[in-house]
Amino acid sequence: SDAGLLTSKVTELSLLAGSLPAPENLTPLEERIRFKAVLCKFLSFLASSGHPLILFLDDVHLADMGSMEMLEEIIRNEDIRYLMIVICYRDNEVSEAHPLIHSLNKIIRRKGRVTQLNLKGLNMECAAQMISDILKTGNHKVSQLADIIYRKTKGNPFYIKQFLRLCNLKGYITLDGESGNFRWDTEKILNCPAQENVVDFLLSNLNQIPEETLPLLSSGACVGQNFAVNDVSFLSCLPEGEVVKRLVVAVNMEVLVPVEKDPETGRQSRFQFSHDRFQEAFYQVMSQKERAGIHYRLGKRYEQRALAKDDMEERLFEIADHYAKGLEETEDEGEKLHMQEILLRAAKRCGLVSAFDTASRYLELLLSQPGLQKGKNRSFLIQVYKEYHAVLCNMVNVKECDRIYGELCGMVKDPVELADSCCLHITSLSTRGRYQDAFELGIGLLERLGVPFTGEDMEETLKRETTLFYQEFEALGENHILGKTEAEDSGEFVISKLLNRLCAPGLFFNPLYSFWTILTAARRMFRYGYTPYGLQIYSNLMVPLAALCGDYRTSYIAGKTAMYLAEKRQYREVVHSIYHLFALHTCHWFEDVSNVLPFARESIKGNAMMGEFEYACYGYFTAMTAVME
Numbered sequence: 001s002d003a004g005l006l007t008s009k010v011t012e013l014s015l016l017a018g019s020l021p022a023p024e025n026l027t028p029l030e031e032r033i034r035f036k037a038v039l040c041k042f043l044s045f046l047a048s049s050g051h052p053l054i055l056f057l058d059d060v061h062l063a064d065m066g067s068m069e070m071l072e073e074i075i076r077n078e079d080i081r082y083l084m085i086v087i088c089y090r091d092n093e094v095s096e097a098h099p100l101i102h103s104l105n106k107i108i109r110r111k112g113r114v115t116q117l118n119l120k121g122l123n124m125e126c127a128a129q130m131i132s133d134i135l136k137t138g139n140h141k142v143s144q145l146a147d148i149i150y151r152k153t154k155g156n157p158f159y160i161k162q163f164l165r166l167c168n169l170k171g172y173i174t175l176d177g178e179s180g181n182f183r184w185d186t187e188k189i190l191n192c193p194a195q196e197n198v199v200d201f202l203l204s205n206l207n208q209i210p211e212e213t214l215p216l217l218s219s220g221a222c223v224g225q226n227f228a229v230n231d232v233s234f235l236s237c238l239p240e241g242e243v244v245k246r247l248v249v250a251v252n253m254e255v256l257v258p259v260e261k262d263p264e265t266g267r268q269s270r271f272q273f274s275h276d277r278f279q280e281a282f283y284q285v286m287s288q289k290e291r292a293g294i295h296y297r298l299g300k301r302y303e304q305r306a307l308a309k310d311d312m313e314e315r316l317f318e319i320a321d322h323y324a325k326g327l328e329e330t331e332d333e334g335e336k337l338h339m340q341e342i343l344l345r346a347a348k349r350c351g352l353v354s355a356f357d358t359a360s361r362y363l364e365l366l367l368s369q370p371g372l373q374k375g376k377n378r379s380f381l382i383q384v385y386k387e388y389h390a391v392l393c394n395m396v397n398v399k400e401c402d403r404i405y406g407e408l409c410g411m412v413k414d415p416v417e418l419a420d421s422c423c424l425h426i427t428s429l430s431t432r433g434r435y436q437d438a439f440e441l442g443i444g445l446l447e448r449l450g451v452p453f454t455g456e457d458m459e460e461t462l463k464r465e466t467t468l469f470y471q472e473f474e475a476l477g478e479n480h481i482l483g484k485t486e487a488e489d490s491g492e493f494v495i496s497k498l499l500n501r502l503c504a505p506g507l508f509f510n511p512l513y514s515f516w517t518i519l520t521a522a523r524r525m526f527r528y529g530y531t532p533y534g535l536q537i538y539s540n541l542m543v544p545l546a547a548l549c550g551d552y553r554t555s556y557i558a559g560k561t562a563m564y565l566a567e568k569r570q571y572r573e574v575v576h577s578i579y580h581l582f583a584l585h586t587c588h589w590f591e592d593v594s595n596v597l598p599f600a601r602e603s604i605k606g607n608a609m610m611g612e613f614e615y616a617c618y619g620y621f622t623a624m625t626a627v628m629e
Contacts, residue, residue: 002038005031011314011445030572030610032352036073037609044079048245052082059276060100061089066355068103075112075445091118099357121155123252128155134164135173135182145184145525152194158275158439159198165253167192169208202281208253213246215257216286221283226259226272234301235294296326296462300340313349320346324365337377340366344380356394363388382411386421393428401428415448419494423501437508442502449495451520459511465519466548472526473554480561481538486569496521496534503537515544522558532571542585545548559586576606577615584622588629596626 004022007014014020026034047053057063063071071087074080089150094100106408108114122130128146132139139146153159167173172192173184206214219235220227229247233240250256251271255278260270273279279500283291299322306315323339330336343362350359366372366384385408393399405425412418422445429438443453476483487493499521506514521537530538539562542555559582566575580603583596604619 002034003042004056005038006042007034009314032354033609033611035353036070036317039070040074040080043083044077044081047080047083049082052084054084054086056088058088059090060087061093061098063100064350064355065099066350066353066358067339067562068099070336072103072106075107076110084437103591114239121153122154122157122160124150127153127155127160130160131164131402135184138183141436144186145189148186148190152192153198156198158277159201159609161203162198163192163194166205166208192569198277201561202277203284206281206285209255210246210249213249214282216243216246217250217282218290219294220256220271221273221279222286222291223277223298225276225279226270228270231270231298231301235297240269241267242506247271292326292329294326295322295324296329299323299326299342303342309552316342316346316349320362324362327365327369333371336369336371337380340369340372340380344384344387347391351387351391351394354394355608356391359391360388360395363391378411382417389421390424393424398428398432401425415445416491416494418445419498423497425503426501430508432506435505438505439502439509439513442498442505446495446498446502449498450493451495451499453516455513458510458516462512462515462519462544462548465516466524466544467518469523470554474524476526480557481525481565482561484525485529487525487531487534489528492524492528492534493531495524496531496537500533500537503540503543513550518544530565532566532569532574535571536574536577536581538562539581542581552586556586556590573610576603576610577612578624579603579617580607580615583626584618588626593626593629597623600626 003017004020007017007020008022023031023034043053057071071085074083075085089100118446121127124146126402127143127150128139129148132142135142149163150162153163164173167184167189170188172188173182175181176183193204195204209217216232216236216238219232223231229240229243232238233243236243236247247256247268251258254274256271257274258270259272260266261267262269267504273282286294289304299319302315302319302322303312306319308310312319320343323342326397327336327339327343330339343366347359347362347366350356350362363384367388372381372384385404387407389401389404392404405421408418408421422442426442429441430437443455446453455600473480487496499517502517506517518537518540521534522541525531525534525538539559541558542552545551545555559578563578563582565571565575565577566578579599583599583603587596587599600619600623604616604623607613607616607619
């Protein structure tokens, strides 16, 4: 049933699996977890003992956090047994803080089978061999030439090849037609300028490319390493045939490789730079202003095409990348806001695949826009801040996370609008062991929502709350909350979520405070109706009632009732957590302990799928305890 998650993102897989609908009504986190699971399952089918699979991933230094997280999942999945992954990256372009290095270190710590090969420049002997092979002559004849070229290129094979090509174009190396041997002018080659790296070398020798071809290559570089002729035709306002004609010289110079033909005309329809260093060099030829203009036009073109084909989600990142680089190219406020909305949408989508670094880049670009900060569209600015806060929480950038949450509190006047960010920040503070700060943060927002808490004389407060709880519980009759309906006031959904989130830091900070959150949530359900998170905290009544009253039966009834309503209403965001709480606290007091196991197993499986890993881990404890008993 989850195969649709794959085919919706990689449409070519429909050729194997058929057209399958993607599961609906998934939370972003659940979609991310299930996508990883089905991808791993798919690879386990492809990689078998009779047909092992090798994946080669190039330029992995460009990968984001989400991609590396996916790679980690694949490598540590024990069901994928006949897979080799070869990744290639430039170690001079990654630091210890890079997602790639983090992932490799984690894989190694987990005893993953990792072999690292450091590919350095060729040594002098191998460089001489390469040059003698190219010039079709003996090593002893090229020794002096090889020494000159080796010192200029530091043994980089790509650089060696490009330097030899330049020397040939300048006439320093020529082929004698009569003898069939290459001849070279050692003095001129020695004096031929060479740069520190191959990109600078290519940039300094672009005069070898005809003037009519150079802007086409730069336009193609803006599209990507692989580009379509029709895109360059659109950017240059030249017919496609003329574009292909002008690019032939780049193919002859091995700058480009033809990769696809139009089946109707037989003409080349797509080219690829033979090396990403070429793309980088031709991209840098243009000014920043020129590049921004091209990216803006490409973004508009791809968006219009995506809307026409109804595949906006499929091309969202491609469109957003171009808009991110061309955001300054329009003065129209409406158009600029539209582009900003695309970037925010892409940032949210990045979160689904854990690409938080990419999301952060989009959001920081948005926050750097002067017009956005002037309050012309405050509601959109608040959305950007909320998403940025969520990204920072996931990246565990706690200092900036605290700062942005403080900014949010100053901007958002409606406490309901702040609730989700508050819950996230409570979790962030709890993770850092700041339980008191976490509890006080949530209580502050609850008070703005009309839920007072003094924190004084808690024993007397809890005695009063417990008495009122039992009175109201008895007043519900034998059906208890089964006779209630879902809360109509949207504020109750927010309040119950906050109370639920405060339960854990309250236990660590002051258990009596946690008892108060559970009893308060239960009593609000009696009065206003139930909510998903209200049912979850209701199933946790064993915590205060057993401690304060020695009452286990009421908690058992509450757990069974909460479970029934959550299943009936299909509250998928909480039902597996209710299974866990019922198995951990309640079931074994009134049922055979073996009955705990099905609930614990469902809790583990369901919470893991929903991304609620904390509850999934607790489920193992519950299951093991039941088995031992």
